[in-house]
Amino acid sequence: MMPSKFDVLDPILNTPVRLAIMSVLLKLKQADFNTLMEVTETTQGNMSHQLKKLSEEEYIAVEKTFKGSYPLTICKITPKGRKAFETYVCSIKQYLHL
Amino acid sequence: MYHKLDYIWNVKRNIDVRIGDEKRLTPLEGMDVIMATLHKTNANNEDSAFRFILWGALISLASFLYFFLQPHTTWYFIPFPFLVFAGVLVTVANERKVSLAGARSYLQFFLSRMWLVLGISFGSVVFISVSQGYVPFTYTLLLAAIGTLVSGVIIEFRPLIISGVLLLSAAIGSIYIPDSYKSLLHGVAIGGGYLIPGYLLKNRKL
Numbered sequence: 129m130m131p132s133k134f135d136v137l138d139p140i141l142n143t144p145v146r147l148a149i150m151s152v153l154l155k156l157k158q159a160d161f162n163t164l165m166e167v168t169e170t171t172q173g174n175m176s177h178q179l180k181k182l183s184e185e186e187y188i189a190v191e192k193t194f195k196g197s198y199p200l201t202i203c204k205i206t207p208k209g210r211k212a213f214e215t216y217v218c219s220i221k222q223y224l225h226l
Numbered sequence: 227m228y229h230k231l232d233y234i235w236n237v238k239r240n241i242d243v244r245i246g247d248e249k250r251l252t253p254l255e256g257m258d259v260i261m262a263t264l265h266k267t268n269a270n271n272e273d274s275a276f277r278f279i280l281w282g283a284l285i286s287l288a289s290f291l292y293f294f295l296q297p298h299t300t301w302y303f304i305p306f307p308f309l310v311f312a313g314v315l316v317t318v319a320n321e322r323k324v325s326l327a328g329a330r331s332y333l334q335f336f337l338s339r340m341w342l343v344l345g346i347s348f349g350s351v352v353f354i355s356v357s358q359g360y361v362p363f364t365y366t367l368l369l370a371a372i373g374t375l376v377s378g379v380i381i382e383f384r385p386l387i388i389s390g391v392l393l394l395s396a397a398i399g400s401i402y403i404p405d406s407y408k409s410l411l412h413g414v415a416i417g418g419g420y421l422i423p424g425y426l427l428k429n430r431k432l
Contacts, residue, residue, distance in 0.1 A: 137250075137251075137253070137256070139250070142251050143248055143251065144251060147251065147260065147263075148259055151267070152263055155267045155332075156329050156330060156331050158328070158330050159329045159330075161328075163329040167266050167267055168263070193326070195326050200328065217260070219253070220253035220254075220256045224253050224254060224257065
């Protein structure tokens with residue numbers, strides 16, 4: 129199979145929902161599951177799946193706690209995730225000649 | 227028949243969404259996703275508004291009580307420690323609530339820590355002034371002006387900037403009035419300078 133022109137872009141970040149999650153976490157110090165779902169306009173199942181992937185890559189830290197008696201998932205970007213995001217943005221800027 | 231078609235359409239849509247989520251973006255699409263998401267991610271200023279309203283109400287009330295009690299008792303200062311203590315308890319409880327609220331911006335975090343530092347400075351200024359036999363209101367107004375002005379500039383909210391300038395003017399003006407009236411000026415300045423922009427901020431449309 130011919131390699132795609134955009135293979136050099138981080139495959140973990142180069143998908144719509146994961147990139148949107150990382151963008152939110154770059155702007156916010158922390159964000160809960162519902163906020164991320166609202167901003168990225170995705171489903172609960174898909175959000176869980178994408179968060180797991182980002183967490184496995186250590187791009188985000190996921191903290192599970194409780195708000196009253198309800199479970200609360202709080203996500204924060206990690207230094208590794210921030211670095212990866214910066215690299216990703218630099219790469220797409222190069223592609224776009226910005 | 228309709229339900230069956232509807233079901234098939236929904237299944238197809240879900241599959242499309244799944245494929246779409248895993249699809250690789252072009253650089254331009256990537257840039258669009260980042261820009262759109264950053265644009266959609268708004269930090270609310272609810273906890274800042276709460277802080278201004280709470281402390282505006284407590285400090286102005288304490289200042290007015292101080293002013294009216296002054297001619298009648300030597301314990302005229304007592305509203306301050308009680309109301310400040312109540313304010314600290316409510317603020318700590320609110321901070322815990324906010325930290326569990328889920329989303330919190332770096333801006334909100336910075337402002338909460340700045341006010342924490344200013345709060346400690348308020349306490350220190352009062353202690354130093356009282357120990358040296360001065361009335362502390364000029365300096366507390368100055369600290370209030372710094373916090374309000376910085377908050378206003380950072381969140382780009384004009385009423386807070388105006389309040390900060392007015393509090394600064396009140397701090398300077400306070401050196402020209404007798405000590406016995408400084409608490410009255412303090413109450414008016416903090417009441418107006420915190421409460422009005424606090425309510426405006428609470429009702430601000432993002």
